[in-house]
Amino acid sequence: MIFVTRFAPSPTGPLHLGHAFSAITAHDMARAAGGRFLLRIEDIDRARARPEWEAAIFEDLAWLGLSWDGPVMRQSTRLPAYRAALAHLWDLGLLYPCTCTRRDILSALDAPQEGVTLGPDGPVYPGTCRTVARDGPMPGDAVLRLDMARALRRIGDAVTFIETGVGPDGQSGRITVPQADLLAGVGDVVLARRDMGTSYHLAVVTDDAAQGVTHVVRGQDLFEATAIHRVLQALLDAPAPTYCHHRLIRDAAGKRLAKRDDARAIRTYRAEGATPADIRRMVGL
Numbered sequence: 001m002i003f004v005t006r007f008a009p010s011p012t013g014p015l016h017l018g019h020a021f022s023a024i025t026a027h028d029m030a031r032a033a034g035g036r037f038l039l040r041i042e043d044i045d046r047a048r049a050r051p052e053w054e055a056a057i058f059e060d061l062a063w064l065g066l067s068w069d070g071p072v073m074r075q076s077t078r079l080p081a082y083r084a085a086l087a088h089l090w091d092l093g094l095l096y097p098c099t100c101t102r103r104d105i106l107s108a109l110d111a112p113q114e115g116v117t118l119g120p121d122g123p124v125y126p127g128t129c130r131t132v133a134r135d136g137p138m139p140g141d142a143v144l145r146l147d148m149a150r151a152l153r154r155i156g157d158a159v160t161f162i163e164t165g166v167g168p169d170g171q172s173g174r175i176t177v178p179q180a181d182l183l184a185g186v187g188d189v190v191l192a193r194r195d196m197g198t199s200y201h202l203a204v205v206t207d208d209a210a211q212g213v214t215h216v217v218r219g220q221d222l223f224e225a226t227a228i229h230r231v232l233q234a235l236l237d238a239p240a241p242t243y244c245h246h247r248l249i250r251d252a253a254g255k256r257l258a259k260r261d262d263a264r265a266i267r268t269y270r271a272e273g274a275t276p277a278d279i280r281r282m283v284g285l
């Protein structure tokens with residue numbers, strides 16, 4: 001099996017040290033394995049994606065000395081593939097349209113200040129629209145949620161495993177995410193947003209399968225999202241890559257770096273005279 005990995009940034013801000021860690025690790029693993037390192041621009045969020053951030057990604061990667069194989073995949077060109085995956089899930093009766101606003105969701109939850117369970121995408125959905133009829137054609141312009149309980153009944157236990165090279169706490173091997181945790185801690189996630197026609201989770205799973213990705217290198221902040229991705233791969237008959245969740249790069253005060261932390265952007269270090277070798281050292285490589 002040829003080793004295929006990818007770096008999949010969203011062009012919504014500057015790349016920071018955390019991105020550098022993901023990209024360098026994935027790149028070096030691919031080169032060491034004689035495999036492929038792909039680049040995918042995750043620009044489904046049309047309101048936030050900017051061409052100048054995309055240009056900055058190419059510039060930073062080139063400066064870091066990372067070259068990718070084959071053409072760049074752009075998610076904004078992949079809507080038909082996402083809609084086909086959604087139609088498959090709709091035909092299986094696993095999606096339902098949701099009209100709840102964020103406020104509806106919070107007021108449907110008990111004691112919002114204390115009782116809200118936060119999943120990877122925010123408060124776990126209370127299921128208000130789950131009873132909406134799912135017969136007929138898939139609505140074209142609606143928020144679509146995954147009926148997690150039905151999805152898990154369909155796939156059984158086997159696929160709640162995530163194979164990891166490096167787990168969130170540095171462990172490796174197989175990690176089991178119990179179905180009860182997916183139901184209570186993740187719930188009916190949104191698979192199509194009205195403004196996008198898809199969602200991060202659906203797009204990533206569809207694209208990793210289309211690109212033949214065998215290894216995903218990502219930060220440990222996406223560990224819970226990976227559990228969702230494993231569920232979707234099982235439902236869509238997509239192969240399961242091996243996941244490497246790496247530690248998060250934090251600033252001197254121990255705070256996680258966010259895209260808006262421009263001070264930690266690669267281009268800021270570049271402007272201050274750092275070399276690519278300095279960046280590798282800074283992220284502990």
Ligand code: GLU
Nearest residue numbers: 008009010042204217218
């Ligand atoms: N585009 C996402 C990001 O920049 C996703 C990465 C992934 O799925 O591994 O955080």
